[in-house]
Amino acid sequence: MRITITDYAPKTIGLFIVFLCCLAGSVLGQGHLVKGKVKSADGEGIPGASIIVRGTQNGTTTDVNGDFQLKAPAKGVLIVSFVGFVSQAVNIEGKAILEVTLLEDAVELQEVVAVGYGTQKKKEVTGAVVQVDNETLNKSSTSDLGTALQGQIAGVSVQSSSGAPGSEANIQIRGVNSITGQNQPLYVVDGIPYNGDPKLSISEIASIDVLKDAASASIYGTRGSGGVILITTKQGKAGTMQVSLDGYYGVQNITSGVPRMNFEQYMYAFFLNSRTMNGTNMGSAYTPLETNPYQFYNDTDVSTVVEQNLAPIQNYSLNVRGGTKDLSYSVNANYFGQKGMIINSDYNRLNIRANTGFTKNKWTIRTSIGLRDEDRSNAAYGLLTQAYSYKPYMQAVDPSKDVLSNGGGPGSSDIFNLGTIIRSLQQKNNDKGGQYNGNLQIEYQLSKDLKLMTRVGGSNTFGNQVIISPLLQTYDDLGVLQTSASRSSVYNSSSRATSFIWENTLNYTKNFGEHHINAFAGFTMESYTRTSFFAQKYDLVDNSITVLNGATLDPNVGSGTGYNQNMVNKLMGTLGRLQYNFKGKYLFSVSARRDGSSRFSDEYRWGIFPSFSAGWNVSDEAFFKPLLGKIDVLRIRATHGTTGNQNFLDYSNAATISLGKDYVFGRNGSDNLVLGYTQTSFANANVKWETSVQTNLGIDMAFFNNKFTFTADLYNTNKRDMLFPLLVPPSTGGGNNSTVILNVGDMNNKGVELAAGYRQSGAFSWSTNATFTKNINKIVKMSGNNKTNYLTGGSVDGVDRVTVIQEGLVAGAFMVMPTDGVVKTEAQLEAYRNLVPTAQMGDLIYLDKKTIDTDGDGVPDKGDGILNDDDRVFAGSGTPKFEIGYNVNASYKNFDVSMQWYSAYGGKVINGSRIAAYQNGTAKDLLYQNTPDNPNSDIPTNRGSKYLNYRGWSDYWIEDGSFIRLRNVSLGYTLPKALANKIKTKSLRVYLAAQNPLTITKYTGFDPEVGGDGLQSRGIDRGNYPMSSQYRVGFELNF
Known part of the structure; x- marks a missing residue:
């Protein structure tokens, strides 16, 4: 077949031209090469950011430096996005090089x-x-x-x-x-x-x-x-x-305390007390100046030696992090140093942590290694209260001397007080320790929905403590060596605790249309061991020899003690959780864990702890759409769960024994103590878990385009089978003061929690948030006949315990002797002597609790005529009734300011510092005590520390511990970007800050915030180390 070109040429050429035009258009559309960089607001490149040509599947991702290149239509639009940042649409018409800055999505x-x-x-x-x-x-x-x-x-x-x-x-x-x-x-x-x-x-x-x-x-x-x-x-x-x-450097100050008398005031009070106790006959009054006239020139305030204002505090941190698409790393080092405001106290700590992450294909591996080194020096216990015993007429204190002469007579309390304060000032109490820890986590993606994880971790914590109480020689005014306040000694202890944990979990995540399921199951094994040892020997030979063998070996002069302990406990558990939601609106979760602990006997070793929760995102409903913009979030939550507590002494379910010379053998006067094993504790094989069952109702809300947020939670917790150590008689085989752990009762906590916040962006940006916490605690039941149990650590002055666990009261309640003012009239004195025959004018009046019903109406109207513990009454506790936190932050251009406030209301504090100052006669208040010349004073007359007036068990010492505190305030300035770049930095911020600069309170002691060392001493101020106010300057530097 012959084809004639003349016939088809016009059509063919036309179609060919159309094809070439289309091809050219296509080539031109795909051939426009765009290069660029995606970075964050701080100028750093963002690796892995997605760049997609809008309306197509053509795209790429940025490299490790945030750079990319892509062929795109000349008039195309690129969609640039990355997790955690606001996506951007970028028009590339007429542009070959782009620079895209993504802002964080808050x-x-x-x-x-x-x-x-x-x-x-x-x-x-x-x-x-x-x-x-x-x-x-x-x-x-x-x-x-x-x-x-x-x-x-x-x-x-x-x-x-x-x-x-x-x-x-x-x-x-x-x-x-x-x-x-x-x-x-x-x-x-x-x-x-x-x-x-x-x-x-x-x-x-x-x-x-x-x-x-x-x-x-x-x-x-x-x-x-x-x-x-x-x-x-x-x-x-x-x-x-x-x-x-980043780092800061600052100084600290003590801001308050119980005012002390100076020399003139003390001598005035001394004569005043002498007259009160001896009447008008002043000849029998002994004054320290009569035997030591040189003391007339003294005016000693020992607090100037004990307290150290302008003590430095400093902190410096270095962080290095980065990585590639597959491998990331972060290394952090920190040094913290703080000099104490009380002599002989300071703390230095070094922390180092290195984290790595590796992701490749289906594998993810994470590692973490942490190191900590600590060096702490502790002030002698009770040093602040000891300072109240040192009279202003006594000689100035020189902590460097170990041969002392005070001029007091033989057996004088002044010699005792001098020796006590000097020994405390010279005491060395150093505690060095640290920890190294690490963990390895490996994840493998078995499938799109199924992931397996195994994790192992462990730690080794160690510590060594040395306490040196020095040898002192104290002489009286005749040059005779007097007995020391306490024996010199050297104490050494060491401890080491190790932990190991191995966990394995299987996680399943799946979407079925609008149904989302997340489930996981796991198995965990944990082991903890602790070894501790201490030894102490008394009567040092030379203060320069501070090892254990430096103490005397003469058994007639001194003795020593020692102790070694090894503790092991193990925990094993299986756990699982199922979470389900429909359209993200209806939320459900159920979980359970079964634990077994070696701290319990076989019968009670295992426990199951289930939970259930549900939520409803009301704001996602269609009927709620008209309210969006005004109410953006409305979520309702409800939970019910069970938890346990197995944290008490190991081996409480088994009797422990100890080796010692406790057995007597022989006869006819030849009895000898011989070595053997004795039982040192009473076992309770029936001890079991403490169990908490809690119900929670909550609501989350956000208003006005999420500018204002509000959260509220109500909860009710029932605690059953509470563990408590009860004293048992020596006849049980446990020895004196032996205790046994028992499940003794039930407790309830219920409360309300509120949190609200507001934020406003713009040239002037600011935000504020507040929290409110109220918890009501009550001991619901105490088993046995004894419904009141005094806690061993709840002593104020070393004698009178005031903290109790009692059915019907808050845990850690104060039970004290009630008082009713001071005896001011003869009628009051006559009536009070029926209860206290030795009472005098100016004495503190104790009340005899009404326990006898004389008229048969069922209401007690008369006391039993005896002052004892039965007369004690509930007087609050050291736990606040409610707490409030308030924060505000603001920034304008390069300046920023922030404040943090905290307040606690309704807690009580027993002012033990005031007790010590009264008992030692050095409190300035005693200038205004009740005397014949000042008969209307409400301050009881000073009749010596052993008299009833100043005993620590009365409500006279209880004060309102409510306070409002400005916890932190700071003013900062960030250098402009251009200036920061000139000095080769990415950013630099400098600031001035103060911590605890202002506290508003009625409390007259050092500090109203008295947490103590636990429930038993919360709210008891025994000369506790006070909080400081701090003023510092700091910087934050980024490269």
Whole structure:
């Protein structure tokens, strides 16, 4: 067939031209090469960012430096996005090189919170979970994480145990959780549980999530009753290496105390007391100046030696992080140093942590290694109260001397007080220790929906303590050597605790249309061992020889003691959780954990701790749409869960024995003590778990385009089978003062938690938030006949215990002798002598509690005529009735300011410092005591420390411990970007800050915040180390 070109040429050429035009258009559309860089607001490249040509599937991702290149239509639009940032649409017409800056999505960043064994979108959380970020924590200058959390979270009560350097605060989540067991929360660092505070530096921490309700904490079973604090440390991220360096330096001051008399005031009070006790006959009054006239020239205030104002505090942190698409790293180092405000106290700590992450195909491997080194010097116990015993006429104190002469007569209390204060000032109490820990986590994606994880972790914590109480020689005015205040001694102790944990979990996540399921099951094994040893010998030969053998070996002069202890406990558990939601609106979760603990006998070893929770995102409903913009979030939550507590002494279910010379053999006067084993504790094989059952109702709301947020929670917790050590008679075989652990009763906590916040962005940005916490605690039942149990650590002056566990009262209640003013009239004196025959004018009036019903109306109207413990009455407790936290932050251009306020209301404090000053006659108040010349005074007459007037068991010493405190205030300035670049930095911020600069309170002691060392001493100020006010200057530098 022959084809003639003439016939088809016009059509063929036309079609060919059309094809070439289309091809050219296509080539031109795909051939426009665009290069660019995607970076964050701080100028750093964002690796892995997605760049897609809008309306197509053509796209790419940025490299490790945030750079990309892509062919796109000349008039195309690129969609640039990355997780945690606001996506951007970029028009590329006429552009060949782009620079795209993505801004962080604040809402997106806050959507995910940590929960036990995983994470969850905040929108889908049904429990009471609160997150605190590193920026908030960094506003405090402290070595303690708990102190930084004070007032930040509703339902989390934080009270200072001491202002001593390196001290830890007492943290309680939703009230008292145990009367003698574990009250502190469980700490979990990067998935690894810790026994006690892990003592991380704040610079290591990225965020903290607190599980407050039992349903959230029940996944940790036996250790979740005190709540759970989940700590996520800083991790590396892909991109160029980032280096940050920050630090501060400041000084500290003691801001208050019980006023003391000077020399003139003391001598006036001395003569006043002498006249009161001896009438008008002053000849029998002994004055220290009569035998030692040179003391007339003294005016000693020993507090100037004991207290050290302008004590320095400093903190420096270095963080380096970065990585590639597959591998990331973060290394953090921190040094914290604090000189104490009381002599011989300081604290130095070094923390180092290195985290790595590796992801390749289906594998993810994470490692973490942490090191901590501590060196702490402790002031002698009771040094502040000892200072009240040192009279202003006595000689100036020189802590460097160990041969002393005070001029007092033989047996004079002045010699005793001199020896006591000098020994305390010279005492060396050094505690060195640390920890190294690590964990390895391996994840393997078995399928798209199924992931297997195994994690192993462990820690080794060690400590060594040396206490030297020096040899002193104290002479009286005749040059005769007097007995020391207490014997010299050297004390050495060492301890080592190791932990090991192995966890395995299987996680399943699946979407079925609008149904979402997340399930996991796991198995965990934990082992803890502790070895401790101490030895003490008395009567040093030479203060320069501070080893144990430096004490005398003469058995007629001194003796020694020693102790060695090995403790082991193990925990095994299986756990699981199922979470379901429909359309993200209807939320359900159920979990259970079965734990077995070696601390219990076989019969009670295992326990099951289930939980259930549900939530409803009402604001996602169609009927709610008209309200959006005014009410943006409305979520209702409900939970019910069970947790346990097994944190008490090991081997409480078994009798322990000890080796010693406790057996007598022989006859006819030849009896000898011989070596043998004796029982040292009474066993209770029936001891079992403490169990907490809690119900929680909550609501979350956001208003006005999420500017205003509000959260409220109501809860009710029933605690049953509380563990408590009860004294048993020696006939049981446990010896004197032996105790046995028993499940003795039930307790209830119920409360309300409120949190609200507001934020406003713009040229002037500001935000504020407030928290309100109220918990009502009550001992519901105490088993046995004794409904009142005095706690051994609840003593005020070393004699009178005042803290009790009593049915019907708050745990740790104060039970004290009631008083009714001072005897001021003869009629009062006559009536009072029926109860106290030796009473005199000016005495404190104790009330005889009415226990006898004389008229048969069922109401007691008369006392029994005897002053004893039966007359004690409830007088509050050291636990506040409610707490409020308030924070405000603002920034304008390069300036920023922030304030943190905290207040506690309704707690009582027993002012033990005031008791000591009264008993020793050095309190300035005693200038105005009740005397014949001042008969209307309400201050009882000073008749000596042993007289009833100044006993520590009365309500006379109880004060209102409510306070409002400005915890932190800071003013900062950030250098402009251009100026920061000139000095080769990415950013530089400098600031001035103050911590605790203002406290408003009626309390007359050192500090109204008296957390003590637990429930038994909360609210008892025994000359506790006070909190300081701090003033510092700092910087934050990024490269």
